[in-house]
Amino acid sequence: xxxxxxxxxxxxxxxxxxxxxxxxxxxxxxxxxxxxxxxxxxxxxxxxxxxxxxxxxxxxxxxxxxxxxxxxxx
Amino acid sequence: xxxxxxxxxxxxxxxxxxxxxxxxxxxxxxxxxxxxxxxxxxxxxxxxxxxxxxxxxxxxxxxxxxxxxxxxxxxxxxxxxxxxxxxxxxxxxxxxxxxxxxxxxxxxxxxxxxxxxxxxxxxxxxxxxxxxxxxxxxxxxxxxxxxxxxxxxxxxxxxxxxxxxxxxxxxxxxxxxxxxxxxxxxxxxxxx
Numbered sequence: 147x148x149x150x151x152x153x154x155x156x157x158x159x160x161x162x163x164x165x166x167x168x169x170x171x172x173x174x175x176x177x178x179x180x181x182x183x184x185x186x187x188x189x190x191x192x193x194x195x196x197x198x199x200x201x202x203x204x205x206x207x208x209x210x211x212x213x214x215x216x217x218x219x220x
Numbered sequence: 221x222x223x224x225x226x227x228x229x230x231x232x233x234x235x236x237x238x239x240x241x242x243x244x245x246x247x248x249x250x251x252x253x254x255x256x257x258x259x260x261x262x263x264x265x266x267x268x269x270x271x272x273x274x275x276x277x278x279x280x281x282x283x284x285x286x287x288x289x290x291x292x293x294x295x296x297x298x299x300x301x302x303x304x305x306x307x308x309x310x311x312x313x314x315x316x317x318x319x320x321x322x323x324x325x326x327x328x329x330x331x332x333x334x335x336x337x338x339x340x341x342x343x344x345x346x347x348x349x350x351x352x353x354x355x356x357x358x359x360x361x362x363x364x365x366x367x368x369x370x371x372x373x374x375x376x377x378x379x380x381x382x383x384x385x386x387x388x389x390x391x392x393x394x395x396x397x398x399x400x401x402x403x404x405x406x407x408x409x410x411x412x
Binding site: 178 | 273274275276277278279280
């Protein structure tokens with residue numbers, strides 16, 4: 147799963163700390179997501195989309211080769 | 221309160237509780253840990269309530285779940301191997317020490333007996349001898365000599381007995397772990 151969190155955050159001049167506070171997660175989680183190391187839950191994905199005021203598809207992109215059939219981040 | 225301050229507080233409380241428990245063990249006062257440990261937990265929880273930032277989120281929970289599962293897998297596999305190896309000392313004949321008794325006819329017509337202990341699984345001989353003792357007159361064996369003989373035989377197997385006991389303990393702990401895991405698995409399987 148790829149995402150545009152870093153780009154959207156930069157556009158809004160938002161720090162990782164601020165986004166983490168708004169999303170109710172730790173800064174480490176934001177860092178992991180921006181590095182495409184952590185795949186968030188649907189609930190968190192929607193929360194982030196709501197914070198940025200965009201649709202979930204505008205942030206997250208599913209890629210079969212990376213995510214595999216189950217979409218698990220194993 | 222910041223996350224780092226909270227962690228520092230937790231560390232200080234843990235050290236204080238450990239020191240109090242250590243002292244109570246030395247002093248033989250069992251009431252101290254009964255009071256100190258719950259009190260420490262209350263202080264830590266009170267500090268945690270003061271933390272403004274998010275302490276644990278879904279990523280943290282997922283990491284902990286995976287770490288717990290991997291720990292369980294490693295401990296169960298490693299523990300099962302250790303338990304089987306240790307328990308085999310108790311039940312396996314080749315791992316038991318070889319104890320032999322030889323009767324000798326003395327010049328005065330009495331019988332003496334030499335008891336020898338050899339290394340487990342070895343051919344009895346001077347190279348494999350661990351220790352030996354002799355009862356001078358077998359027919360006139362007094363209570364003290366009989367007790368020595370019994371202790372001797374018992375000590376020969378005590379190492380294996382303690383290993384077997386350790387194996388059974390590990391096996392028991394593994395069984396409890398698996399049953400607890402199974403119970404929680406069924407609970408969460410029904411819940412979600």
